[in-house]
Amino acid sequence: MGVRGELFSTRVMLPNRTYFFNVKENRMGDLYLNIVESKNKETGGFDRQSVILFADDLQEFLKGFDESLRVMEKAVRDKRRKGQGEKSESAETPAKQKTHSPKAAKRVVVKKKKGTGDRG
Numbered sequence: 403m404g405v406r407g408e409l410f411s412t413r414v415m416l417p418n419r420t421y422f423f424n425v426k427e428n429r430m431g432d433l434y435l436n437i438v439e440s441k442n443k444e445t446g447g448f449d450r451q452s453v454i455l456f457a458d459d460l461q462e463f464l465k466g467f468d469e470s471l472r473v474m475e476k477a478v479r480d481k482r483r484k485g486q487g488e489k490s491e492s493a494e495t496p497a498k499q500k501t502h503s504p505k506a507a508k509r510v511v512v513k514k515k516k517g518t519g520d521r522g
Contacts, residue, residue, distance in 0.1 A: 409433075418442075433457040 410425040419441040427433050435455045440448050455463050 435460065 407427045407429075408424055409427060410423075412423050414421040414423070419439055422436075422438040422440070424436040424438070425433065426436055434457060437453045437455070439451045443449050
């Protein structure tokens with residue numbers, strides 16, 4: 403067991419904040435995940451927020467997290483589609499507008515003819 407029951411720790415550094423993911427074990431032997439967000443204060447020092455998730459609760463937490471993630475991903479996709487629609491309408495004249503979809507894309511297959519290789 404590591405310092406203060408720490409079994410594992412990793413850090414994710416972003417431009418304006420850092421996240422720490424620490425797997426720990428308490429004195430009773432219970433495992434938990436401690437997620438810490440740290441960001442610089444304008445007045446100096448750091449502002450830290452912490453969330454503790456016990457191993458027994460992780461599955462339910464992950465269900466809620468996964469559901470939230472799906473909603474966010476859908477919102478981002480919808481926002482991109484909306485943004486692309488507005489850009490294409492304003493950037494092209496109606497006669498030049500085309501709909502592009504993965505299904506409508508043509509597939510190019512290159513086949514090599516037999517007997518046309520180099521015979522040095």
